[in-house]
Amino acid sequence: xxxxxxxxxxxxxxAWIFGRDAVRARERRAAFVQGLRASRPALMPTAIWGVVAxxxxxxxxxxxxxxxxxxxxxxxxxxxxxxxPLIAADAPVSIALLTAFVVNLRFIIFSATLWPYxxxxxxxxxxxxxxxxxxxxxxxxxxxxxxxxxxxxxxxxQQWFFFGVAAAIWLAWQPASIxxxxxxxxxPGHWGLEFAAILALMVMTAPMLAGRPAVVGALIAGVVxxxxxxxxxxxxxxxxxxxxxxxAMAVDATSGRTPTGHAQ
Amino acid sequence: MMSNTEIWLTIIGLTLLTVVMRNVFLxxxxxxTLPPRVQHxxxxxxxxxxxxxILPELVLQxxxxxxxxxxxxxxxxxxxxxxxxASLLLTRHSTAAIxxxxxxxxLLR
Numbered sequence: 131x132x133x134x135x136x137x138x139x140x141x142x143x144x145a146w147i148f149g150r151d152a153v154r155a156r157e158r159r160a161a162f163v164q165g166l167r168a169s170r171p172a173l174m175p176t177a178i179w180g181v182v183a184x185x186x187x188x189x190x191x192x193x194x195x196x197x198x199x200x201x202x203x204x205x206x207x208x209x210x211x212x213x214x215p216l217i218a219a220d221a222p223v224s225i226a227l228l229t230a231f232v233v234n235l236r237f238i239i240f241s242a243t244l245w246p247y248x249x250x251x252x253x254x255x256x257x258x259x260x261x262x263x264x265x266x267x268x269x270x271x272x273x274x275x276x277x278x279x280x281x282x283x284x285x286x287x288q289q290w291f292f293f294g295v296a297a298a299i300w301l302a303w304q305p306a307s308i309x310x311x312x313x314x315x316x317x318p319g320h321w322g323l324e325f326a327a328i329l330a331l332m333v334m335t336a337p338m339l340a341g342r343p344a345v346v347g348a349l350i351a352g353v354v355x356x357x358x359x360x361x362x363x364x365x366x367x368x369x370x371x372x373x374x375x376x377x378a379m380a381v382d383a384t385s386g387r388t389p390t391g392h393a394q
Numbered sequence: 395m396m397s398n399t400e401i402w403l404t405i406i407g408l409t410l411l412t413v414v415m416r417n418v419f420l421x422x423x424x425x426x427t428l429p430p431r432v433q434h435x436x437x438x439x440x441x442x443x444x445x446x447x448i449l450p451e452l453v454l455q456x457x458x459x460x461x462x463x464x465x466x467x468x469x470x471x472x473x474x475x476x477x478x479x480a481s482l483l484l485t486r487h488s489t490a491a492i493x494x495x496x497x498x499x500x501l502l503r
Contacts, residue, residue, distance in 0.1 A: 232440065329474070348442055367446050371442045374438070379434055
């Protein structure tokens with residue numbers, strides 16, 4: 131039943147993951163391992179951001195159960211971190227979710243980006259691939275496979291490469307996040323470590339600010355959000371987002387038709 | 395601070411939201427097409443939302459005695475944020491930026 135003893139890989143190709151057909155299992159495993167390897171440069175930043183997220187959730191006042199559920203179920207660092215200040219400020223749940231929705235709009239773009247590759251696979255496979263999609267994973271996948279010929283798109287090799295990347299990122303993020311959650315109980319509360327979440331958000335936002343429309347839009351969004359901060363229900367935040375997007379598109383329209391920056 | 399129930403609702407809502415948004419296109423496929431204008435707007439929205447969350451956290455202090463939030467351009471948070479951005483631009487290293495920003499914040503407050 132087990133397909134061939136492992137050659138030089140430490141892990142034997144597990145039939146329950148890669149299937150029983152020995153030849154295909156080896157190919158799948160090889161693609162999976164390539165994905166794991168390709169993720170190496172992203173592992174450290176992901177793990178650190180995971181620890182910070184874990185600490186920030188607890189320091190904002192979530193219980194350990196809440197923080198663990200959030201990290202394991204939501205699995206979206208930026209949405210989690212964006213919602214924390216709103217939880218602290220007792221914003222309505224609907225506003226918190228709306229904010230996360232806007233922050234997560236980039237997932238819709240991811241989903242559209244992955245469609246040419248995986249859009250014709252069986253539905254369970256598509257759902258599995260979609261669930262493990264992350265910013266870093268998508269960037270690694272696209273940088274590796276963007277120029278692949280039409281007939282190779284979404285083949286087994288690409289699927290298993292994608293799963294390999296996803297597994298590496300998941301394993302870098304989740305344990306780190308859990309360490310952060312447990313560590314937070316030991317660190318004194320008055321250190322203000324919840325602020326690290328804001329810094330992590332800043333670092334995450336910076337690469338998105340490529341091109342003039344994006345920069346102008348983000349500035350307007352920030353200024354309007356500050357100016358309208360006194361509005362109830364954190365509506366100033368939403369007002370800022372709308373103003374920012376309108377401004378970005380206006381700048382985009384006036385600066386000619388060439389699209390600036392790259393879709394993240 | 396939200397109540398316990400509200401926090402749980404937020405977590406459940408976030409979970410559903412994230413699963414759905416990660417999968418819309420993969421699941422609906424051809425049946426949806428995004429006009430280029432909408433795609434543009436989608437591209438700018440996340441950065442706008444993140445900055446709209448971040449900036450008030452840096453420059454606003456909670457008002458004293460139930461008043462509204464007060465602008466404070468010399469707040470330790472704003473300076474620490476500036477340190478983090480400067481470190482990011484200089485070192486291109488996200489971890490260094492977080493660590494230096496946090497160090498500045500801890501020293502100043």
